[in-house]
Amino acid sequence: MYKTVLSLAALFTLSQGLTFAQPKAAIDITKAQIDEVLKNAPPKVDQTLRVIDMGGYQLSVAVIHRGPTGQAAGGGRGGAGGGRAPAAAADKCGLTSAPAGAKQGPPGMIAHDDTVETYVVISGSGTLVTGGEILNGTRSPADSEVVTILNGPSCGGRAVGDFVSRPLHVGDISVIPAGVPHGWTDITTEVTYLSIRPDPHKVLQHGYVNPAIASK
Numbered sequence: 001m002y003k004t005v006l007s008l009a010a011l012f013t014l015s016q017g018l019t020f021a022q023p024k025a026a027i028d029i030t031k032a033q034i035d036e037v038l039k040n041a042p043p044k045v046d047q048t049l050r051v052i053d054m055g056g057y058q059l060s061v062a063v064i065h066r067g068p069t070g071q072a073a074g075g076g077r078g079g080a081g082g083g084r085a086p087a088a089a090a091d092k093c094g095l096t097s098a099p100a101g102a103k104q105g106p107p108g109m110i111a112h113d114d115t116v117e118t119y120v121v122i123s124g125s126g127t128l129v130t131g132g133e134i135l136n137g138t139r140s141p142a143d144s145e146v147v148t149i150l151n152g153p154s155c156g157g158r159a160v161g162d163f164v165s166r167p168l169h170v171g172d173i174s175v176i177p178a179g180v181p182h183g184w185t186d187i188t189t190e191v192t193y194l195s196i197r198p199d200p201h202k203v204l205q206h207g208y209v210n211p212a213i214a215s216k
Helices: 002-014 031-040 145-150
Strands: 047-053 058-066 109-112 117-124 126-134 137-139 154-157 159-168 173-176 182-185 191-199
Touching: 031 047, 031 058, 047 145, 109 126, 126 154, 126 173, 145 154
Parallel strands: none
Antiparallel strands: 047 058, 058 191, 109 154, 109 182, 117 173, 117 191, 126 159, 126 182, 137 154
């Protein structure tokens, strides 16, 4: 299943009109490697498995495990730092005021400037919320893991506007376009999912391999 996801993500990126020199060999990420990363990962933090050079762009493959919503600040992914504290003078982003009558999304939503994400749920379940616009958000610092290893330039915070909520279960897939805020809610036990992330401008760390599997 995991290898198939890589091929699907490559086809999706081609549909966006990108051109690149086709790699000469397939790149595999095994279930054992994913399990090793999850075993060593801190809770509620995204873990990039690999950043793969595809010629004209890069392709990042990540795995994320989230515990029940409500045990930490919000069910989303925390846009400011990917586990690192935001800069003292963080750049603001998004709307400066909410439209009249706008609905509020869950805390901790995030939108990525350039990165499309394809989520594939591999265990557990939760409700994925997408849509709206970030309100009084914070830019991920340029040297943060969000920008350099995970998703590239991003804006995080609470979102307002129109939202779509959908429950995701094992085997479900959701494709989140660049610029669309997203976050999780209603996770009762846990949800673990793969995230396939085309990097059209090659802003992510070239050739990155998660330390938990780099020497294996």
